[in-house]
Amino acid sequence: MRDGWTEMTLGDxxxxxxxxTKGMPPQQHIRYIDLSAVxxxxxxxxxxxxxxxxxxxxxxxxxxxRHGDVLVSTVRPYLRGFAVVPxxxxxxxxxxxxxxxxxxKELSLPGFVWSIVSKADFAxxxxxxxxxxxxxxxxxxxxxxxxxxxxxxxxxxxxxxLIDRIDTYAxxxxxxxxxxxxxxxxxxxxxxxxxxxxxxxxxxVGDVVRLVKRGRAPAYADDGLVVLSQKCVREExxxxxxxxxxxxxxxxxxxxxxxxxxxxxxxASTGRGTLGRASYVxxxxxxxxxxxxxxxxxxxxxxxxPAYLGLVLSAMRSELEAYGSGSTNQTELSREAISSxxxxxxxxxxxxxxxxxxxxxxxxxxxxxxxxxxxxSVRSSMLDELLSGERxxxxxxxxxxxxxx
Numbered sequence: 001m002r003d004g005w006t007e008m009t010l011g012d013x014x015x016x017x018x019x020x021t022k023g024m025p026p027q028q029h030i031r032y033i034d035l036s037a038v039x040x041x042x043x044x045x046x047x048x049x050x051x052x053x054x055x056x057x058x059x060x061x062x063x064x065x066r067h068g069d070v071l072v073s074t075v076r077p078y079l080r081g082f083a084v085v086p087x088x089x090x091x092x093x094x095x096x097x098x099x100x101x102x103x104x105k106e107l108s109l110p111g112f113v114w115s116i117v118s119k120a121d122f123a124x125x126x127x128x129x130x131x132x133x134x135x136x137x138x139x140x141x142x143x144x145x146x147x148x149x150x151x152x153x154x155x156x157x158x159x160x161x162l163i164d165r166i167d168t169y170a171x172x173x174x175x176x177x178x179x180x181x182x183x184x185x186x187x188x189x190x191x192x193x194x195x196x197x198x199x200x201x202x203x204x205v206g207d208v209v210r211l212v213k214r215g216r217a218p219a220y221a222d223d224g225l226v227v228l229s230q231k232c233v234r235e236e237x238x239x240x241x242x243x244x245x246x247x248x249x250x251x252x253x254x255x256x257x258x259x260x261x262x263x264x265x266x267x268a269s270t271g272r273g274t275l276g277r278a279s280y281v282x283x284x285x286x287x288x289x290x291x292x293x294x295x296x297x298x299x300x301x302x303x304x305x306p307a308y309l310g311l312v313l314s315a316m317r318s319e320l321e322a323y324g325s326g327s328t329n330q331t332e333l334s335r336e337a338i339s340s341x342x343x344x345x346x347x348x349x350x351x352x353x354x355x356x357x358x359x360x361x362x363x364x365x366x367x368x369x370x371x372x373x374x375x376x377s378v379r380s381s382m383l384d385e386l387l388s389g390e391r392x393x394x395x396x397x398x399x400x401x402x403x404x405x
Contacts, residue, residue, distance in 0.1 A: 002389045004152040010116065011144030013108040014101040019064040021093055026055035031092040033065070034058070035073055038098075040080035041174075044071075046088065054093075063094040068110030070101040070117050075137045077126035084114050099140040108150065111160035116148055119387060120380045149389060158393040159386045161403050163379065170375040177372055180365040181236065187361065188315050191354045192344050200346040206339030208309065211298035213335060214269060215258055215290030218247030225249040226288040228260060230268040232279070233294060236362075237314035239266070239279040244288065258296070260288045263306035265297040265313050267320065269333040276320030276333065280310025295338060308351035311358060312343045 001007070021030070030052055037048035052061065065071065067090040073081030075097050085092070094100060101117070103110045116122065125146060130136035151159075194200070206212065218227045224246040231243035247254075260266070262284055268277040270293040278297075290296060297313065299306045313320070323337035346354070385391035397403065 001149070002151070002392065004155075005389055006150045007147060008150055009144060010101065010113075010146045010148055011141075012104075013148065013150050014070075014103050014113050016140055016144045017063055017100050018102045019066070019100075021054060021062050021064060024054055026053070028054045030054050030057060030061065031089060032057055032061045033071070033089065033092055033094040033098075034060075035075060035081060035095050035097045038071060038073060038081045038083045040082070043083040044086065044089065046086075049089065049092065057093070058095070060095040060097060061093045062096050063098060063100050065092055065094050065100055066090055066102065068103065070110070070113050071098040072101065072117055072126075072143055073097060074099055074139065074143070075135065077123045077130060077136070077138060080123050082117050082122075084110070099143045101143070107153075109153065109156045109160055111164065112156040115159060115163055115383060115387065116146075119383050122146075149387065151389070151392075155392060158397055158403065161401065162386075162393060162397075163383065165401075166375060166379045166382070170372060170379065173368060173371045173375060177365075177368045180368055184236065184358070184361055184365070185315070188311065188358060191357065192312060192315055200344040200350075202342050203345045204339065205297065205309075205313075205341045205343060208304040208343075208345070209297055209299045209339075211257060211296060212339050213257065214295050215292055216252070216254070217292045218245070218289070219252040221246050221248040221251075225254060226286050228266060228288055228290045228294060230271065230274045230277070230291075230293050233266050233268045233274070233277045234279060235277065235314075237278065237280050237310055239281060241285075247289065249289075254289050258289045260284060260290060260296065261298070263299065263301065265299070265306070265310040266290060267295040267297055267313065267333065267338060269293060269295045269338075270331065272331060275324050275331050276317040278310065278313035278317065278320070280307055280314070282307065295333070295335060297338065304345065305348060305351040305355065307355045309343075311355060313341075316341065316343070 032050045032052050033044060034048070034050070037045050039045065054061070065085045067085055067087045069085040071083045071085065071094055073079065101113050103113045126138050126142060127136065129142040130138050220227070226244045227247045228239070228244050232240050234240045260281055262281055264281045266279050266281065268274040297309070299309045319341060320333060320338070323341065324331040324333050325337075326332045386393070
């Protein structure tokens with residue numbers, strides 16, 4: 001351990017749930033931060049923060065937060081519902097579904113507490129202590145008892161400054177990526193659903209495919225046939241093969257139709273948050289099947305260009321979601337529902353033109369996504385090294401960036 005560094009718990013370096021609404025007058029107006037207002041990608045969505053009088057607020061509205069506090073969702077920690085409270089929400093009230101961490105000024109900086117919580121493995125460490133299989137959760141003590149290394153304040157300040165700079169660049173890149181995705185969506189919508197007299201003929205999915213069928217429950221194994229799950233079916237018609245698992249095909253044989261082929265479109269068909277996502281299989285470097293939460297849509301290539309069908313289905317997620325049925329957390333998208341979806345069917349040459357144009361657009365914006373991924377990777381590796389003491393930012397950094405101590 002480096003000189004001046006101390007091993008302690010997170011609860012030693014930060015106050016845990018330091019302030020509550022106890023004693024507030026019931027007619028006081030508050031701004032309430034619910035669990036649903038916080039996400040791993042965007043922090044606190046202020047448009048989802050709701051104004052209440054305290055007496056009419058949800059019963060979980062109890063934790064008063066201040067600028068710089070760190071919110072840690074105790075429910076389903078793997079979703080990484082963690083965020084820093086901005087100045088605009090100073091004095092707001094958060095759900096008791098969060099544990100609030102407030103840096104002890106004599107020991108730590110708010111930004112350093114956030115560096116610890118936002119580290120890639122923090123959620124994993126919480127999940128090791130979570131209880132409940134369907135609704136995993138941790139207690140405030142599970143968070144407070146996390147062991148950390150605390151460097152001197154001067155080292156913390158340099159670490160916070162460097163990570164803040166990386167986060168700023170990453171935010172700019174994500175903003176550009178978000179704008180590019182919005183343009184792509186609008187372009188695709190204009191191409192598929194032109195206005196006025198140029199509207200295309202329509203048909204149903206079932207009329208242009210030869211298979212619409214769910215996969216089967218796999219016998220998961222460390223090795224074997226690759227299984228593509230809903231985690232592999234991503235936005236913008238992309239397939240994330242890195243999220244795949246394996247099944248023992250000897251233990252649970254796979255029928256021929258259930259092997260994924262190039263030209264298929266895979267549709268996420270159960271659950272909230274993923275229902276209706278569609279990904280076209282443009283290439284597949286290995287044999288694979290899908291699990292029981294994914295539907296294979298296999299087109300008749302004489303009737304529709306497979307890549308075009310993939311684009312259409314990926315662009316119609318809201319329509320696919322609307323066809324879901326069942327309870328909130330167990331929504332299902334049936335093969336009959338998918339087959340009945342109405343889609344535009346322009347001439348074959350136009351289908352090719354649309355696919356080629358979107359492919360060209362995707363190629364043009366892909367470097368933006370690569371920048372986001374690179375900055376995320378740099379941030380993760382830098383935090384690993386800086387928080388472990390493996391690497392320390394030299395004092396010359398202060399003068400280089402004009403950091404005032």
